[in-house]
Amino acid sequence: MTRGEQMQADILSVLMAQDGVMSAYDIMDALKGSYPKIAPPTVYRALSALTKAGQVHRLESRNGYMACQHDHAEETAVLSICDDCGAVEETASNKILDDLAYVAKKSGFVPSRHVIEMIGTCGDCASAERDASS
Amino acid sequence: MTRGEQMQADILSVLMAQDGVMSAYDIMDALKGSYPKIAPPTVYRALSALTKAGQVHRLESRNGYMACQHDHAEETAVLSICDDCGAVEETASNKILDDLAYVAKKSGFVPSRHVIEMIGTCGDCASAERDASS
């Protein structure tokens, strides 16, 4: 395992342990134990490789990162982000991808990457709110 | 017209004159003529009101802003962003919204906002590249 792969593996395990969204600086802090001298560029370089490989998703609406919950690697994920508890659910939808491909084709657009995020309240928090108000 | 409405109208006209993505600081610079003392919070406050009203879209993957090209106001837009020339095309797709609603419903997620962005190469740039390489 090269140094680069080691760093990426460490970041991935930090993200998987967290089960939620982390900022790049959160990740850096978590790695301070193993890498006392770590600095932002190192984290961003590794995150860039991991997102390109599909092992990590970047949440554009949050400037955050999370481990991929599936093994899809290739497909684009739909990310449902809860404003209340911060939980993120990842869903694969070929249907949406087909729709986007259709939209792109109509105007000759050649997509290289998709961002599909829903911001709102997750099922758990939504039912908790219903209980509280009843 | 209240002060707030005036500021929002001025920002909107700056964005419409630009025909592309602008950062909040780009907008602020453009307003320095009319508002010599303008500072970031003012711009962000107005942008927040405009995005809530659907007159301005925030491009999450770019941390940028653009004037809404349609009159939809309510519907969510699909934004196709060209990496080469920066142009953004806005498309309305109820089909994609239906698909997202279905995804949300399956897990009880209650969405309040959608982010749908395609990053890639626009039709014009794609054909220019083809011409250049032939």
Place this chain on the structure above:
DNA sequence: TTGCGAAACGTTATGCTATAACATACAGAC
């Protein structure tokens, strides 16, 4: 017309996110 109060802007400061540019260290091939 004067004074009140809400809304919006200004000011200051700061925090978070991200990258540029260059130096250093590591790992594998030879």
Place this chain on the structure above:
DNA sequence: GTCTGTATGTTATAGCATAACGTTTCGCAA
């Protein structure tokens, strides 16, 4: 061992966004 490419470390800075509080503006009512 030395060469070479790759990744990390270091330093600095650019870019994005908001907190907290003071000040101005303006409609409205007395």
